[in-house]
Amino acid sequence: MTGQSSYVLTSMDRIMNWARANSLWPLAFGTSCCAIEMMMSSMASRHDLSRFGAEVVRPTPRQADLLILAGTIVKRMAKPLRVLYEQMPEPRYVIATGACTISGGPFTYNSYTTVRGADEIIPVDVFVPGCPPRPEALIYGIMTLQKMIKTGEAYGQPYQRRRPITAALPPGMTQAQLQKEIAEFLEAHATIDVDKAAHNNRWEKERY
Amino acid sequence: MSLEIRTLSEIMNPPQTADSPLSTQEYFVNMGPQHPATHGVLRLVLKMDGETIREVIPVLGYIHRSIEKMAEYLHGRQIVHLTDRMDYLSALANNWAVSRAVETAMGVQTNPRIETIRTLICELQRVQSHQLWWGVLGLDLGALTSFFYGFRDREEITDILEETTGARLTMNYIQPGGLMFDLHPNFVPRVKAFIKYFRPKLDEYETLLSENVILQERLRNVGVLSAEDAIGYGATGPVLRASGIPLDLRKQQPYGVYDQVEFSVPVGTVGDCWDRYWIRIEEMRQSLGIIEQLIDNIPDGKFMEMKPAAKLKLPAGSFYLQIETARGSLGVFLQGTGEDIPHRCHFRSPNFNNLWSVTKTAVGGKIADLVAIVSTLDLVIPDVDR
Amino acid sequence: MTDAELFAKLQEVDARVVQLPNCRPLAVEVPVGFLLAFMGKLKSRPDLRFIQLLDHLAMDWPEKNEFELVYQLYSIEHDLLLAVHTRISRESPYALTMSRLWPIAQYQEREVFDLFGILYEGHPDLRRLFLEDDWVGFPLRKDYKDYFMLEMPE
Incomplete structure (x- = not known):
């Protein structure tokens, strides 16, 4: 009986992670230039983020589970940002877009207010480099986060600091290649085979 | 002699007074x-x-982000890339403002090709900026469709600009002395195709949003800014013109090739949100007209007048140059001391000065009106704060 | 109107104005004591009518031990630009507010107070603008030191 229940639980974990990954609700949080590209990718019709289930942009953190940090964070914004993050329900994920949120970017030197790296304030899952990152790059970052969530890596563990992953578009990648990859990703990850997923689970194999 | 410096928390927590029980x-x-x-x-x-x-x-x-402090450590050509990130919706106009200030200080003359391309590309970006404003205005007032329409057409201009400048948003294209690159060969045919595509779309905008009764009710006679207040509060650009002052730097102090093209400056009468709305729609039409006049007449010549590695020595003296961006007049103040790094670099941001009229116009209204007022002021906050 | 004509007019207003060399637009310097009266005349004289204050900023000159205040004025009627400079001491950085003439001066002066620490007498609401109320120091002064700030490596 115990074996049965653990079998169900791990499958549930899989299904939950799959559901979470495919219904990310971002918070409309933009401080500067990257916010425009975020709007271009999330809501505008060309780069439709709803293909990834992540288009329901919420204005309040209490309904959101993905915080896309778009733009420079300065000292004065650090406190409100922390409050926003704390208000989001678990599990919550953070994508930091743009050079400013990664390292301070163009405002690293000789600036008395810019926070050099948003991960000094809140834990970040995925960094998306660019100044500002193209919508394709942001979509690539969201795809990376989805893969992380599905493998259980980004599962929100309270008080546990993870190292952020940098999701840069591979150099020399053309738009056609990227579109092909996105199409393959959508095809492969839009459905889940529960039995297969459960049997492929490493933890299960070790047990039996 | 001493002055009392207050804090925000003191204003928000005034001392309790014994009121009558009936007072609100x-x-x-x-x-x-x-x-x-x-x-x-x-x-x-x-x-x-x-x-x-x-x-x-x-x-x-x-x-x-303390851009003005950073500018005291950089020379003229490096300041340009910071201005992209100030008002990112008119990045090219910001580049132009700094370039103009540096060129004026150093006495550099640019050829007609450079000026024509600058004018052309800035007008293209003015249309782009107003498209975004139009889409977001609809979103603020509760109409989602305008957002999709505005962003769909904005993407067309973004593609054209990306082909020439190499970036979608922070272009860093206009440099002191010229341009970063020459025009892309596809630029002229694509701009022509875009104008052909966008003119009917602009009429569609009008039928979708302008003729909507709800929008009219939300905007008409809301946030009325009188001409006197608009001048006193330092408003420029469409906000000032909506209040009935026909002030446009492109007409008053022509720079670039604006003195060679014909266009009219739309001027409002009431100064309410509706005037600010239709002035921007009309400005899009005028900008398309300017582009049409220039697109076939780009003169030949070099696209850079200075050596890219040349040191920009600013002579001693103060220089203040203005540019009409999509939001108003952007002024750049440079104080040179004979070295390549300016002693002081200050930006007169149009958004910073436009913002304060809200303290006058929103009083007495409701919060929903405030949303309409802030939206029609078309603020870009990184430009306010710099 | 050329710069020379405008300067002649300004000398009619006040004979103590000095033209600053190599500036664009025309820049004049006025002693700080006469500044408010001078500005009032600039705004009200019918042949000048500088009714818009475009910009106000300060500059720090530590070697001269002075702050330089700059007012950029614009006359819509006559299409004139003018920069008015004045100098105040660095030890007692007091200036008179222009907010009675131009309401926008209130907020531009708050910015200058925030970044340079110049105190405007008669200002209705002198507070920090960009930085927190408990910020120490005035960052755009040349001698501002901040352990947080990184210097650009050579």
Whole structure:
């Protein structure tokens, strides 16, 4: 009986992670230039983020589970940002877009207010480099986060600091290649085979 | 001699007075810094009496990146890339403003090709900026469709600009002495195709949003800014023109090749949100007209007049040059001391000066009106804070 | 109107104005004591009518031990630009507010107070603008030191 229940639980974990990954609700949080590209990718019709289930942009953190940090964070914004993050329900994920949120970017030197790296304030899952990152790059970052969530890596563990992953578009990648990859990703990850997923689970194999 | 320096918390927590039990209590509402209708991280502290706004206290600094301090360590060509990130919706006009200030200080003359391309590309970006404003205005007032329409057409211009400048948003294209690159060969045919595509779309915008009764009710006679107040509060650009002052730097102090093209400056009569709305729609038409006049007449010549590695020595003296961006006049102040790094670099941001009229116009209205007012002021907060 | 004509007019207003060399637009310097009266005349004289204050900023000159205040004025009627400079001491950085003439001066002066620490007498609401109320120091002064700030490596 115990074996049965653990079998169900791990499958549930899989299904939950799959559901979470495919219904990310971002918070409309933009401080500067990257916010425009975020709007271009999330809501505008060309780069439709709803293909990834992540288009329901919420204005309040209490309904959101993905915080896309778009733009420079300065000292004065650090406190409100922390409050926003704390208000989001678990599990919550953070994508930091743009050079400013990664390292301070163009405002690293000789600036008395810019926070050099948003991960000094809140834990970040995925960094998306660019100044500002193209919508394709942001979509690539969201795809990376989805893969992380599905493998259980980004599962929100309270008080546990993870190292952020940098999701840069591979150099020399053309738009056609990227579109092909996105199409393959959508095809492969839009459905889940529960039995297969459960049997492929490493933890299960070790047990039996 | 001493002055009392107050703090925001002292204003928001006034000392308690013994009121009569019948008097209403005023309270404070924080709008922002994280609010979808303030276009970024603007924080407005509202003193409310019931549902009526009694006082608006804008609180800034949530994206103050100390650009002016950084500019004291950089030379003219390096300052340009910081200005992209100030008002990112008219990045090219910002580049031009700094380039013009540096060129004027150093006495550099640019050839007609450079000036024509600058004018052309800035007008293209003015259309792009107004498209975004139009889409977001609809979103703020509760109409999602305009957002899709505006962004769909904005993407067309973004593609054209990306082909020539190499970036979608922070272009860094106009440099002191010329341009970063020459025009892409596809630029002229694609711009022509875009004008052909966008003119009917602009009429579609009008049928979709302008003729909507709800929009008219939300905008007409809301946030009336008189001409006197507009001047006193330092408003420029469409905000000032909506109040009935026909002031456009492109006409008054022509720069670039604006003196060779024909266009009219739309001027409002009432100064309410509706005037600010249709002036921007009309400006898009005028900008398309300017582009049409110039696109076939780009003269030949070099695209850079200076050596890219040449040191930019600013002579001793102060220089203040203005450019009409999509939001108003952007002024760049440079104080040179004979070295390549300016002693002081200051930006007169159009958004910073346009913002303060909200303390006048929103008083007595409701919060929903405030959203319409802030939206039609078309603020870009990183430009306010710099 | 050329710069020379405008300067002649300004000398009619006040004979103590000095033209600053190599500036664009025309820049004049006025002693700080006469500044408010001078500005009032600039705004009200019918042949000048500088009714818009475009910009106000300060500059720090530590070697001269002075702050330089700059007012950029614009006359819509006559299409004139003018920069008015004045100098105040660095030890007692007091200036008179222009907010009675131009309401926008209130907010531009708050910015200058925030970044340079110049105190404007008669200002209705002198507070920090961009930085927090408990910020120490005035960052755009040349001698501002901040352990947080990184210097650009050579």
